[in-house]
Amino acid sequence: MGTQETHHGTHSTAPGSPPAPAPLPVPVTAAGRAALDAIVTRPSAALVALDFDGTLAPIVENPEDARAHPGAVPALAALAPRVAAVAVVTGRPAEVAVRNGGFAGVEGLAHLAVLGHYGAERWDARTGALTAPAPHPGVAAVRAELPAVLAAAGDRPGIWIEEKGGRAVAVHTRRADDPQAAFDALRAPLTDLAARHGLIVEPGRMVLELRPPGMDKGVALLEHVRETGAGSVLYAGDDLGDLPAFAAVEKLRSDGVPGLLVCSGSTEVGELAARADLVVPGPDGVVELLASLAARMAD
Structure with missing residues (x-):
């Protein structure tokens, strides 16, 4: 599947005006193109789900220093009101992802859920509530x-x-x-x-x-699709832990639910890039994709 990174950059309109969003990239697979079309034409039925480290936040030497890309929250806040739901699916504790992502108290992110520890924990932006089982x-x-x-x-x-x-x-x-x-x-x-x-x-x-066994990003993603009733799905990740989520999207496709697989490009995880419909250049590319989607849906 797709192994090419797609990056168009942003384009300014007139002097002193904010840069115009980049055009949407074209997935290299037919399934990816069909899913992107479904997401854009019926955004109110779409679930946008994303990994955190390496996808919304650059990889850093000390994970405690990881912070969301500066454009991530604005892009998500612009996109979230236009889609059925937005989820961050991460191996981190949910409260850490919320803190490092800067997701709490942001206008426009009421539809956001952070599924931490591969879905064992959950934080909801609308209520600020965190639910979690007892430790193993x-x-x-x-x-x-x-x-x-x-x-x-x-x-x-x-x-x-x-x-x-x-x-x-x-x-x-x-x-x-x-x-x-x-x-x-x-x-x-x-x-x-x-x-x-x-x-x-x-x-x-x-x-x-x-x-502990029993939860992975694929299980968490499928449960969230069922809960939200999403009719299409975009999932973006960068690591081996995202492969179960990729497999979940492929299963949804076989059941007739359009799904777009996005790899936040890395030379360290070639298997993920090979299975993706679209490879973007790291968190910069993910943020650009989210902003472009929000702009297209607003047209």
């Missing part, structure tokens, strides 16, 4: 054993542990001297550790996350 006991057990497991695997400098609100724990290798070698060396021992405590390992871009 395996997470605390894994956290206690992690230092010994990392030491046995070579205790490579630069590897660090990210706590995820007691609901998951992630081991990052991006700061290691050889991030990919560290990632490969840790994958098997961390998988064994997770399995001993009833957890699974979710691999990502130089990160291995140990979390």
